[in-house]
Amino acid sequence: MESISVGILGLGTVGSGVVKVIENHQDKLFHQIGCPVEIKKALVKEVNKTRDVEVDLSLLTQNPNDVLLDPEIDIVVEVMGSVEETRGYLVQALEQKKHVVTANKDLMAVHGPELLSIAEKNQCDLFYEASVAGGIPILRGLKDGLASDRITKIMGIVNGTTNFILTKMSKEGRSYDDVLSEAQQLGFAEADPTADVGGLDSARKMAILSTLGFSMNIDLDDVQVEGITEVTEEDLQYAEQFGYTMKLIGNAHRQGTKVEVNVEPTLLVNTHPLSSVDDEYNAVYVYGEAVGETMFYGPGAGSLPTATAVVSDMVGVMRNMRLGVNGNSSVIPEFPKQLKGKEEIYSKHFLRLHVEDEVGVLSSITSTFSKNGASFEKVLQNPLPSEKRAEIVLITHQVSLENFEKILSELNDLTAVHGIKSTYRVEGGKS
Amino acid sequence: MESISVGILGLGTVGSGVVKVIENHQDKLFHQIGCPVEIKKALVKEVNKTRDVEVDLSLLTQNPNDVLLDPEIDIVVEVMGSVEETRGYLVQALEQKKHVVTANKDLMAVHGPELLSIAEKNQCDLFYEASVAGGIPILRGLKDGLASDRITKIMGIVNGTTNFILTKMSKEGRSYDDVLSEAQQLGFAEADPTADVGGLDSARKMAILSTLGFSMNIDLDDVQVEGITEVTEEDLQYAEQFGYTMKLIGNAHRQGTKVEVNVEPTLLVNTHPLSSVDDEYNAVYVYGEAVGETMFYGPGAGSLPTATAVVSDMVGVMRNMRLGVNGNSSVIPEFPKQLKGKEEIYSKHFLRLHVEDEVGVLSSITSTFSKNGASFEKVLQNPLPSEKRAEIVLITHQVSLENFEKILSELNDLTAVHGIKSTYRVEGGKS
Known part of the structure; x- marks a missing residue:
């Protein structure tokens, strides 16, 4: 290969970072891939606009087809965001046998499996490391x-x-x-x-x-x-x-x-x-x-960290191009989806509630828990500034979500309970 | 491929873990590679010995050639440790066109570049993820x-x-x-x-x-x-x-x-x-x-965590086998080695010393530092239980190693200094 040509969809925060990383690390990329990497076209909303990075104006276009249909472009980098319009562009790119690198979590969370399958059918790579946790591989x-x-x-x-x-x-x-x-x-x-x-x-x-x-x-x-x-x-x-x-x-x-x-x-x-x-x-x-x-x-974000993930994915695509093995890295899910029901989801819970400060209240509250199979790791009661009110704060041991929701509903029905102020899941370390 | 055959050198803590991970995750491996993984031979010191894992006695051998020269073995997993003898085995394995996965840091730290180059010459993979930080990829x-x-x-x-x-x-x-x-x-x-x-x-x-x-x-x-x-x-x-x-x-x-x-x-x-x-x-x-x-x-260690890294490397080798692209993943170093001299190594230092508790001591100590271009982030003086002695503890700002060694030697020459008790490098966060 004499050189590898890249088209970029979007030249905002991440797109500008991608251009900078490619330019600043051209030597390292050349050493790893054995040829130069060239940015051939970039799709933008406005051509004449001040940007974070200097780009030759002749590279900019407002027409997506200048990227998607250019036969010389090997890899399409998608950093424009949004879902439906972008999905269409990427389908088109893959059908033109272009490899795709995307940072678009919104898109991959919704259309990931479909796009991965189109990529595989076209023997193309579709990598998306930058879509989760920015610079963390x-x-x-x-x-x-x-x-x-x-x-x-x-x-x-x-x-x-x-x-x-x-x-x-x-x-x-x-x-x-x-x-x-x-x-x-x-x-x-x-x-x-x-x-x-x-x-x-x-x-x-x-x-x-x-x-x-x-x-x-x-x-x-x-x-x-x-x-x-x-x-x-x-x-x-x-x-x-x-x-x-x-x-x-x-x-x-x-x-x-x-x-x-x-x-x-x-x-x-x-x-x-x-x-x-x-x-x-x-x-x-x-x-x-x-x-x-x-x-x-x-x-988890930021122009250069996210761009690092994008360009590392590009290196992956280019190594595969050199070996002629693109389109082989997706693995079809091994298992059918099975979600737990509320009776199978167990965790500890934090609960803060305001109650009447009178005899028997704590007892009626704790019995609501024990009736539903929940016991406590910690319980704390404090008087509240306003008269005859107290705040109870507690952490339960493991209890099913089904039972915990029952407890919340029963607590709400107690006349001595003035309000459940907050509840949170609690993680005690290892699962 | 009908199946992939693995030979193991060493069946101690990590080797037993490798056998367990392969057996317990056979389904997952099959899903990723498309064929079963079979352990064909394992080199051990003693055949009849109680082990952490049950292994068919017919798989065990005391003769390394049963692993290294068996034409059916595709991958040699080296988890026996030691350097020179093991180096010979791995050279032999690579020359027999077997891929190698090793957990041996002693070996890779000394003979890594040589072995990687022999691997490349023979179009073989040599992976060593488990040699550093056990289960961390x-x-x-x-x-x-x-x-x-x-x-x-x-x-x-x-x-x-x-x-x-x-x-x-x-x-x-x-x-x-x-x-x-x-x-x-x-x-x-x-x-x-x-x-x-x-x-x-x-x-x-x-x-x-x-x-x-x-x-x-x-x-x-x-x-x-x-x-x-x-x-x-x-x-x-x-x-x-x-x-x-x-x-x-x-x-x-x-x-x-x-x-x-x-x-x-x-x-x-x-x-x-x-x-x-x-x-x-x-x-x-x-x-x-x-x-x-x-x-x-x-x-960073342990039987199963380290075995995970070994078997993940095996998965990498097997994916490459499936695509026919083994022996391509090493990258020759891009730069010639250049080590910094002591005058170029800068850091902060912690220093604790015992001194005579008399007028002018702190002043002669601090002037030793300033003469050599070092200033302080923190200085603390405490009296010591023994009469007329004090302990001085300090952290310097950045100073070259050359100057810091000069400071230590000059401090040792001061009659008021009874002993430099400890010195440590200090890291203040980002480089």
Whole structure:
């Protein structure tokens, strides 16, 4: 091969990073692949616009076909985002026998299996390392590094915005709204932060991770999602007092042939490797039956970190091109999808509630738990400033989600209970 | 392919684990490779011996040629340890066109480049993921995951024994000898722990990591080594007081075209991701110019974790066999070896010394530093129980190793200085 030509769809934050990494590391790429890498065309919305990176204007186009139909382009790098329009472009690219590297989690969480199958049919590579946890090579870790093991648990801090917010709230005792504004000013949170703080962004990544780790097609709709918008300073203080750290955790757990996947604010015991992952950093904890506990840590977003993942995928494609073995790296899921029912999902729970401060209240509350098979790891009762009210905070032992929901509903029916203020999943370390 | 046949050299702790992982995960392996994997022969010292795993006696042999010359064996897995004899076996295996997977860090640190070149000449794969940090897929991380980046720093906690000892000493205030005996009882330390506590084991792994990460042949002799045998409880108390954690760190640093590689007890600032890696766990921190800070964490030793890495390497070999592309994954180092001189190696240093408690002593000590271009981040003076003596503890700002050694020698010449009790490298976070 004399050179490899790349077309880029999108030249925003990540796209500019890709151009910089290719330019700055041309020598290293040449050494690994044996030929130069050339950017041939880039699809943009506006040609005349100031960008983070200098690009020859003749490379820019507003017509997707200039990338998708150019027979000289070998690899299409998709960093434009959005789902339906982009899906169409990538199908077209693959049908033109172009290899695809994408950073698009929204797309891969929804159309991943379909696109992978079109890629295979066309003997093309479709790599998407950058779609999960930015610069952390976690998809390779699951696919290659732990290829021989049976993975039973994947826990991820896979959204930098929410981790930044929870870290600042915990360490500086500040409110959610206050830290969110700071995050927006610093560029760690978007003007409309809904997908991040609501947990959807994490859910997309967990769908991709669990599909790969469990060899089972997990759809975005299979992921139970709860965001961090209701987390209060009080909850964080109790967490600290009990020896836990609050994180937005994507949790995928396999037992036998069944799995559960959810995203929710979770109290992690302070000795858990994920509990010290702070600020905007991401990390994915993987438990394998043979290997035990492993964790992959790094920057989950940002122009250059994400671009590193994109260009490392390009190197993978180009090595395959040199050997003539593209289109062989996808593995069809080994298992049919089987999701756990609520009666099969077990965990510990944190609960904070306000009650009437009178004789017999704690007893009627605890009997609600024991009736439904739940016992306690910790119980704490504090008087509240307002007259004749108390706050009860507790952590249960393992209980099924079905029973826990029953308990919540029965507690709500007790006249002495004035309100359930918060509930969180609790992770005590190993599964 | 109808099936793939494997020969194993050595059936000790790791070898037994390899047999278990292959047997327990036969379904997963079949799904990934498309054919069964069969263990055909295993070289052992004694045939009739109780083992951790049940193996058909007919598979065992005391004659290496039964493995190395059997034309039906496709892959030789080397988990017997030792260097010279084993090197001969692997050369023979490669010349018989057998692929090799090894967990042998002693061998790869010394003969790695030679063996990789013999493998390439014979169009064979030679993989060695298990030789560094057991179950952590760090070599793949460096070779594939960060393939597009320029790595400038690799810091590793790559020896579980010493990390276990330092963690227990720090957290429980116990002495080195006391914790070492416990580690030996628990099986975390060998009867003769010299290679671990003296730092040689870590040095071997750092030679392998830096060779790969910097694309430069780093020999074991290029690694400066210091072990943990002199670390005292006092040092650990001061470390804690100053906000640092003591770890045995393998440190490989590239600046421009030159590198330094060393292994020594190091004070890590408590916010560093490696500082919370405790007990027998391993972790490798990698800094890349584009990706920034990443870390890979997991079990550094043990039968099943190490076996996972071995069998994942086997999966890599078998995928290549299926595609007919073995022998293509080694990359010849891109750069000639250039080691930094002492005048180019900069770091912060911790120093604890005992002095005469009299007028002017601190002043003569500090002027020794400033004369040699070193200033202080922290200085602390405490009276000692014995009459007229004081202890001075300090952390310098960045200073060259050349100047720091000059300072130590000049301090030793001062009559007021009764003894330099300890010195450690200090890492303040990012490079």
